[in-house]
Amino acid sequence: MLTVHILAKPGIMSLVSTALVGDSEISLELRTNNLREILGFQYRDVRDLLIVDDAILSEAPGLVQSVADLPCRKLLIGSLSDMEAARRALTLQSTAIVEADRVNDDLVAVVKALLDPPVTREPWVAAIYSAKGGVGKSTLALNLAWALAMYSEFNVALIDCDPLGDIGAMIQERPGATLSDLVRGLGAGMDDDRALQSLYRVQALGLTIIPAEPNAQRALELRSADLERVLALVRQTHGYVVLDLPIGLTDLNLTALDHATDIIVMAAPERVTLGTVRRSLDILHRFYSGKIAVLLNRADSDTGLTDGDIEQALAHPVQYVLPSGGSSPVRASNTGRPLVLFDPKNPLAKSIIAMAQEIAGQREGVRRRPRRWLIR
Numbered sequence: 231m232l233t234v235h236i237l238a239k240p241g242i243m244s245l246v247s248t249a250l251v252g253d254s255e256i257s258l259e260l261r262t263n264n265l266r267e268i269l270g271f272q273y274r275d276v277r278d279l280l281i282v283d284d285a286i287l288s289e290a291p292g293l294v295q296s297v298a299d300l301p302c303r304k305l306l307i308g309s310l311s312d313m314e315a316a317r318r319a320l321t322l323q324s325t326a327i328v329e330a331d332r333v334n335d336d337l338v339a340v341v342k343a344l345l346d347p348p349v350t351r352e353p354w355v356a357a358i359y360s361a362k363g364g365v366g367k368s369t370l371a372l373n374l375a376w377a378l379a380m381y382s383e384f385n386v387a388l389i390d391c392d393p394l395g396d397i398g399a400m401i402q403e404r405p406g407a408t409l410s411d412l413v414r415g416l417g418a419g420m421d422d423d424r425a426l427q428s429l430y431r432v433q434a435l436g437l438t439i440i441p442a443e444p445n446a447q448r449a450l451e452l453r454s455a456d457l458e459r460v461l462a463l464v465r466q467t468h469g470y471v472v473l474d475l476p477i478g479l480t481d482l483n484l485t486a487l488d489h490a491t492d493i494i495v496m497a498a499p500e501r502v503t504l505g506t507v508r509r510s511l512d513i514l515h516r517f518y519s520g521k522i523a524v525l526l527n528r529a530d531s532d533t534g535l536t537d538g539d540i541e542q543a544l545a546h547p548v549q550y551v552l553p554s555g556g557s558s559p560v561r562a563s564n565t566g567r568p569l570v571l572f573d574p575k576n577p578l579a580k581s582i583i584a585m586a587q588e589i590a591g592q593r594e595g596v597r598r599r600p601r602r603w604l605i606r
């Protein structure tokens with residue numbers, strides 16, 4: 231069931247209402263042409279949809295950001311050829327633009343696509359792991375989750391399991407429960423729906439991000455059972471779960487690796503790192519041999535090591551290689567945006583996008599264009 235609110239002038243209001251009324255999966259709630267009323271309304275669920283008539287926004291440019299900040303999803307009715315309207319749609323993070331004269335034909339399909347897709351099969355749960363820090367785990371975790379969300383039909387969740395984790399800092403800091411908040415809430419009896427609603431979501435992408443608790447002391451209190459509870463929750467509504475793990479084979483990491491369907495072990499072309507990763511792979515293969523893939527990051531860097539040297543030092547075959555992204559990954563992180571959004575033409579971004587396409591393609595069938603128009 232999707233709760234829909236409408237802010238529109240009378241003409242668009244009746245078009246939109248007529249298109250949606252009577253649909254068993256859609257419940258129409260607030261309907262008004264008064265922008266202030268929309269801004270003052272208490273939205274109960276971040277998954278609610280607010281359909282906005284662009285004609286009203288264009289008369290109140292100073293309030294577009296306030297509408298964007300409302301805790302619900304937005305969909306703009308406006309003209310695709312109007313640059314100003316497109317800009318307002320971007321500010322709103324509108325999930326789509328529907329032309330006024332296409333409301334009859336297109337609106338229901340666009341709105342129905344927003345109903346949370348059921349997870350029809352076992353989610354893909356990827357643990358991004360390395361025995362070494364600084365090899366690019368968080369960079370891959372964030373960008374892979376983001377790219378999967380762009381190309382997949384399903385919701386994607388990214389969980390920062392590193393007590394010193396930096397996923398929160400790598401995107402603009404936003405409100406939303408941390409992993410520790412979530413564990414506390416669930417422990418205090420919060421029901422699953424409320425818990426899911428407390429999480430930060432990139433609405434236009436269907437991407438949920440659960441950052442680490444900024445207080446490292448509290449973050450360290452996380453137990454294996456807590457992570458299991460969170461994974462069980464997230465798996466209900468997400469087709470892909472990406473876990474950014476800290477280094478070391480701690481209890482928490484082993485729990486994450488137990489529950490992962492795929493373990494991506496990251497290495498970099500440096501002899502010391504390769505040696506450490508090799509020793510960790512020897513152990514991991516004893517327990518998880520069927521689900522490990524080795525990924526070599528910055529594979530094209532000029533390190534003086536040949537492919538043969540690398541293979542010999544790792545003693546395990548490499549499944550994925552990622553190139554160096556130059557200074558762009560750092561610049562992306564400094565602006566608080568994932569690389570795939572900040573610089574999608576960057577070689578590293580392109581490779582991670584290709585990786586996401588391959589993974590989503592294998593599970594859902596081939597799809598070449600991003601599902602979400604916003605992320606171009």
Ligand SMILES: Nc1ncnc2c1ncn2[C@@H]1O[C@H](COP(=O)(O)OP(=O)(O)O)[C@@H](O)[C@H]1O
Nearest residue numbers: 363364365366367368369553554555556559560
């Ligand atoms: N392929 C790459 N090309 C360029 N810079 C990279 C690449 N992968 C990672 N980085 C940079 O290396 C640093 C460490 O990466 P990070 O993802 O934080 O590693 P980890 O999570 O393993 O500690 C970051 O500054 C990141 O931007």
Ligand SMILES: [Mg+2]
Nearest residue numbers: 367368392396
């Ligand atoms: Mg990290």
